[in-house]
Amino acid sequence: ELGTALKATAHPVPGATTLDDGAGVPDVPAAWRWLHAGHRAGRFTIRALADGANRSHGTAAYRRDGLESPGDTLQRFAVTSLDGQPFARLLLRSDAPWLRGPFAMEFDGAPDTVALTYDPRLLRDPGLHVGTVWARPATDTLGGAAFGLTSTIVVPYALDQPFSAKRHLNAGQSGRFYFRVPPDAGGLTVQARVADPDRHATLYLFTPSG
Numbered sequence: 001e002l003g004t005a006l007k008a009t010a011h012p013v014p015g016a017t018t019l020d021d022g023a024g025v026p027d028v029p030a031a032w033r034w035l036h037a038g039h040r041a042g043r044f045t046i047r048a049l050a051d052g053a054n055r056s057h058g059t060a061a062y063r064r065d066g067l068e069s070p071g072d073t074l075q076r077f078a079v080t081s082l083d084g085q086p087f088a089r090l091l092l093r094s095d096a097p098w099l100r101g102p103f104a105m106e107f108d109g110a111p112d113t114v115a116l117t118y119d120p121r122l123l124r125d126p127g128l129h130v131g132t133v134w135a136r137p138a139t140d141t142l143g144g145a146a147f148g149l150t151s152t153i154v155v156p157y158a159l160d161q162p163f164s165a166k167r168h169l170n171a172g173q174s175g176r177f178y179f180r181v182p183p184d185a186g187g188l189t190v191q192a193r194v195a196d197p198d199r200h201a202t203l204y205l206f207t208p209s210g
Contacts, residue, residue, distance in 0.1 A: 005031040008039070008144025017130040018150055039143035043082040046147055049113070051075050060150040064208050065180065066123070067153070073118045077149045080111040089138040090146060096131025098122035099151060104138065114149060128176055129153040156180040159188075169201075 009030035010023040048054055048061040052072035056062035061075045088108070092101045098119045105114060116133055123129055130152050134145040156178040157163055167175045181188055192203040 002031070002035070004043075004144075005034040005039075009034050017128070018132050018148065019130055019152065034143070037143075039140055040087070040137075042087070042146055044147045045080045045082060046149065047078045049076040049078060060152060063151075063153045066155045067118065067120055070120060073120060075116045075118065075151055077114045077116070078111060079114055079147070079149075081107070081109055084109055087137040087139055087146075090135040091138050091141065092133050092135050094131060094133045096129070098129065099131035099133060101133040101149070105135070116149060116151065118151070118153070123153055123155060126155045126157045126178065128178065129155065154178050159185070 006026045006028075007023040009027050010025055011027055012024040013021040046059040048056050048058065050057075051061075051074050053063040053065065053068035054061045054075060055064060061077075063072075067073070088106065090105050090107055092104060092114075094101055094116075099116060100119070101114065101116045105112065114133075130150065132148040132150040134148050136145050137143060157180065159179050159181055163177075163179065165177065169175050179188075188205075190203065190205060192201055194201050
């Protein structure tokens with residue numbers, strides 16, 4: 001239960017996604033109070049199913065080149081309890097406007113499937129889109145989320161024409177840009193310039209596989 005308590009009481013990092021900071025910054029005193037309050041979150045395994053352009057076989061869905069088609073708006077997750085039936089009803093809430101799920105799910109302890117939907121109108125802008133549907137016990141909403149169903153959708157910039165962008169980054173902050181390199185391209189040139197001569201930046205280039 002200690003790990004669950006730390007996750008349930010952690011403070012999210014402003015501007016960071018679940019992929020960047022997980023549950024957030026741990027708050028040990030709050031986790032101690034959570035344990036003494038008798039909360040029960042249960043333990044679950046989550047698996048993203050093979051829907052649309054999802055390329056993940058793990059706990060979260062991952063589309064690395066946007067939506068496969070206008071109809072690629074469904075993502076299902078298999079949810080299995082590891083400790084029997086800790087509660088009978090879960091309330092679901094999304095933290096992203098483009099990600100939707102049912103209001104609640106009735107849980108009888110048997111493996112279940114949760115179907116989420118994407119709004120393609122809100123996934124047109126290039127960049128990293130991360131959203132999670134959080135499931136909380138209906139009888140103990142103050143106890144935090146029992147689990148999360150996370151979807152990551154990368155919408156890359158096209159490189160049919162040279163790409164140029166300006167962005168202000170504070171010290172220690174990072175900026176991400178995603179590109180779809182044409183299959184017949186003979187090479188790729190990337191440059192980063194810093195306006196202030198007293199500052200410097202480091203440029204990293206990654207392939208989709210990391």
